[in-house]
Amino acid sequence: MINSTEAEKLAFTFLTHEWNVPSEDRDWFTVMASRTLGEDGYDVEIGIDGFPDRWIIEVYDNGKCEPYYEFNSPIRDSETNSDLEDLPDWIAQVLIAERKHR
Structure with a gap:
């Protein structure tokens, strides 16, 4: 079984590789929390x-990540996106798309 630190690293790597995040932009993303799912x-x-949006990635005890992650945000797609102006454009576009897709 993996521990929480390993799960966090695996999830972070999964998400940044899934989106082809350039290495210089990876510092924008942070592991906020992890919760055990038992065994x-x-x-x-x-x-x-600084943003309330969260991607939740399930990491199995064998180290594999569930490819269908969950996205949560209290911000509705009908609200303004002015909070995104300081982000790199591609990250802002991802957040806009995720907020609309939910």
Whole structure:
């Protein structure tokens, strides 16, 4: 069984590789929390500091990540996106798309 630190690293690597995040932009993303799923693995929350949006990635006890991650945000797609102006454009576009897709 993996531990929470390993699960966090695996989830972070999964998300940044899934989106082909350039190495210079990876510092925008942070592991916010992880919760055990008992013997099954962990839920790992990844977000951007200062933003309420979260991607939740399930990491199984065998080290594999569930390819269908969950996205949570209290911000509705009908609300303004002015909070994104300081982010790199591609990250802002990802957040806009995720907020609309939910």
